[in-house]
Amino acid sequence: MNWLTLVRVLGTLTCVLTIVGAWFIARRSFARLHDRPDVSLGITSLPATAFWKLSALAIIAILPAATIAVANYHTFVGIHEVQACSQCHVMRPMANDLHDPGSDTLAARHFKNGYIPTGQCYACHSDYGFDGDLAAKLEGYRHLARYTSRTYSEPLAARTRFDNHQCLKCHQGKTAFERVHMHKDVLARLESSNMSCLNCHGRAHPTRADRTPGSAKYQALVAPPVFAEADHE
């Protein structure tokens, strides 16, 4: 069973139990439970007051806490997949370009050569937004609030400088990287992100001009992407 199926089964179970239980709790008058007969649970019986108070604990406190845990897990694990990123149309240009065999962007080259088999967005962008540490996750909530309230403008622009360690974590120390003498000369600047890898290696994603509404490529770039099985984790 993969994680998505597990999340769906557990999430459905906790949500349905909560909805059904809440229906009974909302109709229950706790002040009048003293006159009610004991509730039989098969192996034992409980006074009606105790039974309904324990049920209320489960339905109003325990099950919602479990739902919060499952749904947040769904958020933070789900965003590792390209499909999750491309749910927001502003990210679709990146996803479509990634899958475009004719594109020569860094992302597309990594994809078509199979350098990153799964979770391609997450592999390079795991230090900010919902992928990163707590501060980054809070920033992810800001992204979500801006997107769902439509208080953003296209094309999107990164607020922060890209951390070159996202590149170096895979490339540094590899033969192909080390044999390029230029890398030795600029390594200190690369490690401090004072120099971008893109200075020599080309664009990572489609240009801002192409991602601007009204541009010739915009409609094709924001079309819903088609995903192959290989993209799934």
Place this chain on the structure above:
Amino acid sequence: MNELRWEAMAVALGSVISLVFVWQPGPYPMGAFTFIAQPLFLVAIASYVWKAVKELRHRRVL
């Protein structure tokens, strides 16, 4: 314990939103879960705990 009517309704509404998010994890269900369902759950849990503590104090258990 007082009635738990609105707490029950809040967790039911939060659960409906969560159920949609679990099956259709797009940005809007995610936003609804994050900014509506989670606060509903947290407020309902806090209110439930407050009422439970109040009753336990009233009965001199705490």
